[in-house]
Amino acid sequence: MxxxxxxxxxxxxxxxxxxxxxxxxxxxxxxxxxxxxxxxxxxxxxxxxxxxxxxxxxxxxxxxxxxxxxxxxxxxxxxxxxxxxxxxxxxxxxxxxxxxxxxxxxxxxxxxxxxxxxxxxxxxxxxxxADPAPAGPPLAEADRELTATLMAAGSTLTDLDVPSWRPEVAALLDDIRSNRESEPLPRGFPAQAQTVAARSSRLLAVVRFALGDDGGAVTAGAAATRRSALAPLERASRAALAAACNALA
Incomplete structure (x- = not known):
């Protein structure tokens, strides 16, 4: 979890x-x-x-x-x-x-x-x-952006050598692929916010593992390619998680 x-x-x-x-x-x-x-x-x-x-x-x-x-x-x-x-x-x-x-x-x-x-x-x-916080993207828009960015980075995630690199990443990826249910937010948040918060938090953890540890990358070039592919997913995951947690604000 x-x-x-x-x-x-x-x-x-x-x-x-x-x-x-x-x-x-x-x-x-x-x-x-x-x-x-x-x-x-x-x-x-x-x-x-x-x-x-x-x-x-x-x-x-x-x-x-x-x-x-x-x-x-x-x-x-x-x-x-x-x-x-x-x-x-x-x-x-x-x-x-x-x-x-x-x-x-x-x-x-x-x-x-x-x-x-x-x-x-x-x-x-x-x-x-603090000055007033700018309005972030609506939850639905942040969800769509996360989905599109995940699809673009899909092959990079699939190619991660997780068993020999970070066993906990394998479990997170399995949760994401199976769309395992989770409600990380309080009751009262809309169902979409619960779903987006669960998915984006898991993706953020996976991506930060990958960006912080070259692990399964065989060469420096492979590591750079991984970082280039995953950096947009890290940004989209942060934005989606914030949108989910701010859904009642």
Whole structure:
């Protein structure tokens, strides 16, 4: 099972909470996952450092009607409206949550601890001033783009030497090919959002494995070809996942 990025979980579950479809404790538990309890700093209406639940209540009091996830990357600040310092923090983190109705964003600072293979994480959400987030593509459009990009990259995915490279990638690809059902978002999200979130999160994990480890590529040229084919799929997966998690925003 693929775990959504922390900001995606925060945006989706907070949206459900702000609509009255989820309890605050459920939001906090879903976002924490296996991490140590999360903190938040510099949130208006709180004193210094606050727990995640207290931070969300403070943002609601400041006017936040919903939270949107942004999943930017270097050279692709998608989902961010500025200012420049926020964009820099968010691109470095690869994720952020932007409030609708209040000029704030939360960016996670994640610190690992413990030995390899048995690591935990301390997470601090940094509150920063934010301009309104630009409207992303509608869910249906993001889904179509993901499907088209997946078809274009299909042979590259098929050619991945997954058994000798990353066994977990084989399981993810099997889930994608079999269209295995999953509901990674809270109840209340439309069925299409659930389906797109499951597929895009799995694809994003596969592509990031492939882009981060040349593994089965025999030559430097083969590795470059793989990267050229998979980079558009990485972008489309990020956009589709964001659209799914923002479907209630």
């Amino acid at each position: 693929v775990t959504l990025p922390r900001s995606a979980r925060l945006a989706a579950w907070s949206a459900a909470w702000l609509r009255g479809d989820a309890a605050l404790d459920d939001v906090v538990a879903r976002v924490h996952g296996d991490d140590e309890p999360h903190d938040a700093v510099d949130v208006p209406g709180t004193a210094g450092t606050a727990g995640l639940g207290e931070a969300l209540v403070a943002l609601r009091a400041a006017g936040a009607r919903s939270l949107r996830v942004a999943l930017p990357a270097p050279g692709d600040p998608t989902g961010l409206g500025g200012p420049a310092d926020l964009n820099g923090y968010a691109v470095d983190a690869g994720e952020a949550v932007i409030a609708d109705g209040a000029p704030y964003a939360l960016v996670p600072d994640v610190r690992a601890f413990g030995p390899p293979g048995d690591q935990g994480h301390f997470v601090t959400w940094m509150c920063r001033t």
